[in-house]
Every structure is written in structure tokens, then in C-alpha cells.
Amino acid sequence: MGIEAALIGGGASLLGGMMAGSSAEDAARTSAAAQTEAARIAAEAQRFRPVGVTTAFGSSQFGMSPEGYLTSAGYTLSPEMARQRDLFLSQAGTQGLGLAEQAGAAGQGLFNLGQGYLAQSPEAAAQQWMASQQAALAPGQERTLAGIRNQQQQLGRAGLAVGATEAGGMGASNPELQAYYNSLAQTNLGLAGQAQEQGRAQTQFGQGLLTGGLGLTSAGYDPYKTMFGLGQSLETAGQGALDIGSALGGRAATAGANVGQSLLQGGMGAARTMQQANAYNPYATALTGLGQNQQLTSGLAGLFNTPAASPWSSGGTGFGTGSLWANQDYGQYL
Numbered sequence: 001m002g003i004e005a006a007l008i009g010g011g012a013s014l015l016g017g018m019m020a021g022s023s024a025e026d027a028a029r030t031s032a033a034a035q036t037e038a039a040r041i042a043a044e045a046q047r048f049r050p051v052g053v054t055t056a057f058g059s060s061q062f063g064m065s066p067e068g069y070l071t072s073a074g075y076t077l078s079p080e081m082a083r084q085r086d087l088f089l090s091q092a093g094t095q096g097l098g099l100a101e102q103a104g105a106a107g108q109g110l111f112n113l114g115q116g117y118l119a120q121s122p123e124a125a126a127q128q129w130m131a132s133q134q135a136a137l138a139p140g141q142e143r144t145l146a147g148i149r150n151q152q153q154q155l156g157r158a159g160l161a162v163g164a165t166e167a168g169g170m171g172a173s174n175p176e177l178q179a180y181y182n183s184l185a186q187t188n189l190g191l192a193g194q195a196q197e198q199g200r201a202q203t204q205f206g207q208g209l210l211t212g213g214l215g216l217t218s219a220g221y222d223p224y225k226t227m228f229g230l231g232q233s234l235e236t237a238g239q240g241a242l243d244i245g246s247a248l249g250g251r252a253a254t255a256g257a258n259v260g261q262s263l264l265q266g267g268m269g270a271a272r273t274m275q276q277a278n279a280y281n282p283y284a285t286a287l288t289g290l291g292q293n294q295q296l297t298s299g300l301a302g303l304f305n306t307p308a309a310s311p312w313s314s315g316g317t318g319f320g321t322g323s324l325w326a327n328q329d330y331g332q333y334l
Helices: 005-046 079-118 122-155 175-219 222-279 282-292 294-305
Strands: 058-064 070-077
Touching: 058 222, 070 079, 070 222, 079 175, 079 222, 122 175
Parallel strands: none
Antiparallel strands: 058 070
């Protein structure tokens, strides 16, 4: 049975495809490894690397793991700054708090006093003030009234009443007593107006006492705040070394990110370029081309299908005619 040309072509194409697939797989594996290495190099360039810094106020320290990762960060004040900080904080805890307690007690007293003033409404305070003023004026007014009556008694005018008219409807009255009571009414009228002002003033005064008490209590912490703030400012000055070191590390990481991005892009591009080159297999291409060459496959098929010449053919030994391979049973020739 002869070997068909299609079979030869198909076999060559299949073998070429298998070799091409194997080369592509190796090329993809190599490319993936190259891209991974490029990414690793880029990540290494972008890594945060803080810088230890020493200033007049303190120094910073950073701890890194063996793998290069930041594990700790801190700073230490200079001995001079540390002594001053401790002094201020100690004074804040003793003198500052002591003054705050004294001011708090005084402020509480003012607050309680203000509450007492506000316990009365403005109207009640006005009535109380007017009553106190009337009580203060009462002795003098009584002496004035007694003097008027004594004078009238001595002059014989104790029962004198004038000014009565039937047409005008006015009743008779004693001139001196009328003047006295008119003056008394004017005094009480003036006291009533002042009483309203005094009632409002008492409420405002109570409010002022409350505000003053609260303000005194709050102001009592000012010495503490000052001492504590001074200690805190020294601590912040020492922390500047840590901030500077972190900032420098951040700038280095930013610059490294730019470098790393360039390295990554270049590595990825090189890996993809080499993948195309590594995927090319000249033997696979040749076999695939041979399998698709119909003239070549037909020639090969003809070569394999050509029958061999018999040593006993006519013109040879004279044993018979025809080919040895044409006979069903060649044992008769042996």
C-alpha cells in the first residue's frame, strides 16, 4: 500500500506545530520570569527608605527588617532639651495644678454668689430694694412730720384747713401737711423708677458673678497650660528630626517610583520582544512549510511507493519473467 502525499504533509505539519508550540511555551515561561524580575527590580527601587537625621533638638531612628521593610520609627531629644522638657512638665504638675485648684475654689465662690443674686426675679429684687430705701428714709420722714405738727400746735393752727370750694370740688387741707405728703409721694415715685433699674442691675450683677466665677476657674489653668505648652514645644522640636527623615525617605521613594516605573516599562518591553524572538523555531517553521509543499510531499510519496527491481527478472538469471514482488508466493523460487 503506498504512502499518500497528504499523510506525509499532515505528519510534517503536525510535527512542526508541536515543535512551534513547545518553543512558544518556553518563550512564554522565559518572558513571564523576565517580567517578574523587572517588577521586582521596580518595586525595590520604589521602596520607602527613611533617613536618620540629627538636629540640635534631637535625632531620629528607623528600624528595618532584614527584608527591607520599615518596622519601627522614633526620635530622641538632645540631653539639654530633655532636661528642660522634664522641668516644665514637672512645674506644670505641681505649681500649675496647685494654682488651678486655688483659682477653682475662688471661682466656685463667685459662682455660688451669682446664683444667690439670680435666685430673685428682677421684680422681686426691685420691691426689696424699694422697701429697703423706704425703711432708710422713714425715720427722717417721721421727724419731719412730727416737726410740722409741733410747729402747728405751737402756732395754734393744728386744726386749720383751707382751700375748700364747693364749685371746684376741692376739700379743705392743711397747707403744711399737704406739702409734706406731696413731697413724700414724689419721693416714692422716684424710688419706684430707681427700683426697676436696681432690679435689672441685680440680675445683671448675678450674671456677671457667674461669668466671673467660670472665667476665674478657667484662667486658673493658664499657668499649667503655659508650662505644659513649653514642654510640649520642646518635644515637638525634637520630633522634627523624625519628620525630616520621613520626608527625605518619601522623596527618595518618589524618585525611586519614577525610576522603577521606567525600569518596569523597559523590562516588560524587553521581555515581550524576546518572547517573540524565543518563540520562533526554524525547524518547526521548516517542517510546517514542507508539509504544505504539495510538490515535495508528492515526490516523497512517489519515492516511497516505487517498487524494487527483482534479481530474478527477465534478462537476469533466466529463471522466469516478471517481478519477484509480483508473485503471491516467492517460496517456489528458493
